Amino acid sequence: MTRVRITVNGxxxxxxxxxxxxxVHYLRESARLTGTHVGCDTSNCGACTVLxxxxxxxxxxxxxxxxxxxxxxxxxxxxxPFNGLSAVQEGFRQEHGLQCGYCTPGMLMxxxxxxxxxxxxxxxxxxxxxxxxxxxxTGYEMIVRSVQWAAENQEAQ
Amino acid sequence: MSLVGAKVLxxxxxxxxxxxxxxxDDVNPTSCAFAQFVxxxxxxxxxxxxxxxxxxxxxxxxxxxxxxxxxxxPDLPGGLPxxxxxxxxxxxxxxxxxxxxVVVATDRYQAADAVAAVRVEYEVLRAxxxxxxxxxxDAELLFPQHGSNALLxxxxxxxxxxxxxxxxxxxxxxxxxxxxxxxxxxxxxxxxDWSVDGLTLWATHQAPHHLRNKLATWLxxxxxxxxxxxxxxxxxxGAKIVFxxxxxxxxxxSKWTRRPVKFVQSRTEAMLxxxxxxxxxxxxxxxxxxxxxxxxxxxxxxxxxGAYGDPTGLGLPVLTTWMAAGCYKIPxxxxxxxxxxxxxxxxxxxxxxxxxxxxYAVERIVDLVARRTxxxxxxxRQRNFIQPNEFPYETHNEAVIYDSGNFPEALNECVRxxxxxxxxxRQAANRNDPTKPLIGIGFSxxxxxAGFGPNGSLEGFGHLASWxxxxxxxxxxxxxTIFIGxxxxxxxxETVVSQIASDELGISFERINVVHGDTATVLQGIGTxxxxxxxxxxxxTKVASQRxxxxxxxxxxxxxxxxxxxxxxxNDAFSVRGTPGKKVGWSDVxxxxxxxxxxxPELQAGTLEERLFHESPNFSYPSGAYGCVVEIDRNTxxxxxxxxxxxxxxxxxxxxxxxxxxxxxGVAQGIAQALYEEMRxxxxxxxxxxxxxxxxxxxxxPDLPNYIAGRVTTLCPNNPLGAKGIGESGAIGSPPxxxxxxxxxxxxxxxxxLDMPLLPEKVWRAMNPVSEGARQ
Numbered sequence: 001m002t003r004v005r006i007t008v009n010g011x012x013x014x015x016x017x018x019x020x021x022x023x024v025h026y027l028r029e030s031a032r033l034t035g036t037h038v039g040c041d042t043s044n045c046g047a048c049t050v051l052x053x054x055x056x057x058x059x060x061x062x063x064x065x066x067x068x069x070x071x072x073x074x075x076x077x078x079x080x081p082f083n084g085l086s087a088v089q090e091g092f093r094q095e096h097g098l099q100c101g102y103c104t105p106g107m108l109m110x111x112x113x114x115x116x117x118x119x120x121x122x123x124x125x126x127x128x129x130x131x132x133x134x135x136x137x138t139g140y141e142m143i144v145r146s147v148q149w150a151a152e153n154q155e156a157q
Numbered sequence: 158m159s160l161v162g163a164k165v166l167x168x169x170x171x172x173x174x175x176x177x178x179x180x181x182d183d184v185n186p187t188s189c190a191f192a193q194f195v196x197x198x199x200x201x202x203x204x205x206x207x208x209x210x211x212x213x214x215x216x217x218x219x220x221x222x223x224x225x226x227x228x229x230x231p232d233l234p235g236g237l238p239x240x241x242x243x244x245x246x247x248x249x250x251x252x253x254x255x256x257x258x259v260v261v262a263t264d265r266y267q268a269a270d271a272v273a274a275v276r277v278e279y280e281v282l283r284a285x286x287x288x289x290x291x292x293x294x295d296a297e298l299l300f301p302q303h304g305s306n307a308l309l310x311x312x313x314x315x316x317x318x319x320x321x322x323x324x325x326x327x328x329x330x331x332x333x334x335x336x337x338x339x340x341x342x343x344x345x346x347x348x349x350d351w352s353v354d355g356l357t358l359w360a361t362h363q364a365p366h367h368l369r370n371k372l373a374t375w376l377x378x379x380x381x382x383x384x385x386x387x388x389x390x391x392x393x394x395g396a397k398i399v400f401x402x403x404x405x406x407x408x409x410x411s412k413w414t415r416r417p418v419k420f421v422q423s424r425t426e427a428m429l430x431x432x433x434x435x436x437x438x439x440x441x442x443x444x445x446x447x448x449x450x451x452x453x454x455x456x457x458x459x460x461x462x463g464a465y466g467d468p469t470g471l472g473l474p475v476l477t478t479w480m481a482a483g484c485y486k487i488p489x490x491x492x493x494x495x496x497x498x499x500x501x502x503x504x505x506x507x508x509x510x511x512x513x514x515x516x517y518a519v520e521r522i523v524d525l526v527a528r529r530t531x532x533x534x535x536x537x538r539q540r541n542f543i544q545p546n547e548f549p550y551e552t553h554n555e556a557v558i559y560d561s562g563n564f565p566e567a568l569n570e571c572v573r574x575x576x577x578x579x580x581x582x583r584q585a586a587n588r589n590d591p592t593k594p595l596i597g598i599g600f601s602x603x604x605x606x607a608g609f610g611p612n613g614s615l616e617g618f619g620h621l622a623s624w625x626x627x628x629x630x631x632x633x634x635x636x637x638t639i640f641i642g643x644x645x646x647x648x649x650x651e652t653v654v655s656q657i658a659s660d661e662l663g664i665s666f667e668r669i670n671v672v673h674g675d676t677a678t679v680l681q682g683i684g685t686x687x688x689x690x691x692x693x694x695x696x697x698t699k700v701a702s703q704r705x706x707x708x709x710x711x712x713x714x715x716x717x718x719x720x721x722x723x724x725x726x727x728n729d730a731f732s733v734r735g736t737p738g739k740k741v742g743w744s745d746v747x748x749x750x751x752x753x754x755x756x757x758p759e760l761q762a763g764t765l766e767e768r769l770f771h772e773s774p775n776f777s778y779p780s781g782a783y784g785c786v787v788e789i790d791r792n793t794x795x796x797x798x799x800x801x802x803x804x805x806x807x808x809x810x811x812x813x814x815x816x817x818x819x820x821x822x823g824v825a826q827g828i829a830q831a832l833y834e835e836m837r838x839x840x841x842x843x844x845x846x847x848x849x850x851x852x853x854x855x856x857x858x859p860d861l862p863n864y865i866a867g868r869v870t871t872l873c874p875n876n877p878l879g880a881k882g883i884g885e886s887g888a889i890g891s892p893p894x895x896x897x898x899x900x901x902x903x904x905x906x907x908x909x910x911l912d913m914p915l916l917p918e919k920v921w922r923a924m925n926p927v928s929e930g931a932r933q
Contacts, residue, residue: 020266025265028182029185034179034185035175035177037180037342037343037391039342039343040424041425042850042851044849044851045342045424045850047342075174075176078175085171092170093171093174096167096818098170098173098174099822100342100343100646100647102180102343102391102392103342103391104173128858128859131859133857133858134850134857136394136822136855137818137822138821138822139887140825140858141863142817
């Protein structure tokens, strides 16, 4: 077992983990933050996407020990002026960018990272920024609209 | 203001957007252990021995169990008599991935380690993965006692040859409707806690009561001691109606280890163990006149059911043959089908379940009639449509009576929104310019069977009944909880049910809460499948609200000393028509409903609760017209959907935002089937070769287009809402529109048909045929 210190959503915690423990399992089981989901075992679906020091990563492809000393933001760490929701979260609500909601935490984190890098992405840029995130419910157009809503309204933050 | 028909944002969203929703794997009781299944390496083999001794010595392992330990339990419910599926493979494995033993360990990593330490000795048998191989004279039989791999055959009564011969022309197609993996993003998962007070099973399921009833029987425990909870469910699309063996075995593991036990499939496991969809082969033939008028249609369906007959899977070809003639008035229709066992994952419902296959076949052959006659595909459809004044329309099958529709108008609207003539011009302009992509235009005018269903319809699939239930409870403060039997998994049913109830009861949307997915709180339910939630539980809620309101008005009238018939209700209050200011709040009425001294004499305390099991006299029949334009890259064969027009008729729309979302999602799955997805097996070994999301191409955002939506509305006469259902329409209507467009683009190459998925290589080969001489 190895002791790791990871700052998750602003709070530093220390836990003993096996070297092979995936970051997503650390977040869900050690940090007890179950908003981050697992949808595949080949890093294709993106349901487990979180921010690692501001970059979107798939937390099923990062070992917890690799995140030692780093900052992680999960869906539970998002907040903003829209009744407590961030512009990206509110955009998904306004534009019906989610149905079952299982892929949504990963989508929200990937979209947050996109808008942090590019405040006004084109539709083409949005679609390609999300190519690592699979949604089986929406057909994606409403997710694209959600990101566009967030881009148009994020100055409110 | 009416909420029905309004774009209302979802009640469900805040919890899902903040990571606060509870999916099965998010429930973490103290001392929870983890189960992991040992699955067959071979597609077809006799099990000679299973050695668990090394696994038992692994760290954290609490036990390993095989079929031997389950011999006191029956096979899984449903399926064909004497050919049912055992919960763990017994004596023989019938597909690569079939569970044959299970390990429980204190954490999920240790459980996975121990699985690798279980040694299984096999005697390998020849495998069959397709209908054709399975029916070969020397094929290895999956169930030797049955004598054939064709487990169920329904023959044709009349081959229609005489009618066909009397027509100007005949045309036939051999179509493969390929096997698809369902891929809800949340895989199968369950958590069982068998305590002294009984069993609680959290399960990702579309029909929790259905599961509870069968599970209690299987375990031989009273239903009252068997609680099934379907919390937030991460997509279902049909694969979560199934009685997966995990749901039956994991409770026993909890009982035997005396602690909660959880099982969560990996995606690779889900690809092999979650039921697949489609996998039908069609031989379809029509006889028609030079005008394009079709006089006879015959369809033979061969359904690959996989290794066992799932109760839903066995019903798929029934639905396909029911809907064989689509929205056309064809005087003579004959169908037949057979269900064939193969060494593959069992096949069951996948969004549309039997109807996408029917639509695909008839829409492909209607396009072929257009091609052979030279009549435009739009015009051929118009000449064959059932007309709006011909409903109710009795089809070739007595169970199927189309309720309403306006097919000519839907197609006209589709043609208009698509700007059809413009695209025909562009197509012609590009045809002779090799620097430009090929353009193809395709239509699909479709009708499906939904709103399951009338009494007797779901019983055939093993369900308790076909109604759906609602139970409305008004609390002392005038807020309401509605318990619904149709447990959703992304459809937004909490929102639409609240809209309907709010309109009827005058209780504000925010003061209505909807509860579902728990057999301890919801009286009884059937489930969410077959596009039934809105027509069934929506109708139940509308009528139950009206009945409850009658009693609420009696109380309000009593309190106001007014006549019931003078009362109106809105904005959480009852007021007297024509007497401004004379009103009483819903909260006062609700409070009084629990106080006998304030009630009118004919009512008793607690009267403001209403439950209703809504029965439907018929199915509903959503329909529509979809139009697709594709561009094909001449160098690579890659197809791009550049225009997708979706004209839907789902009757009354409760929430246009959610209806649009349902159509988009279904169309995405339809385009995916047309262009990308296919679950494939190596024919020699029977091994799956698309068993993860690297090899199986689920499209992501860059792979799919935007959609243009239109609407035609004919009300469903068979329920009080007039709603037909919309959950499966997109998946049913879209694949033939895409394939028709691609075949249209390739018509200059003499291509009449290509099977799905239309991957670039297949399209490129169609454009670049190798001549016999060159091949040698």
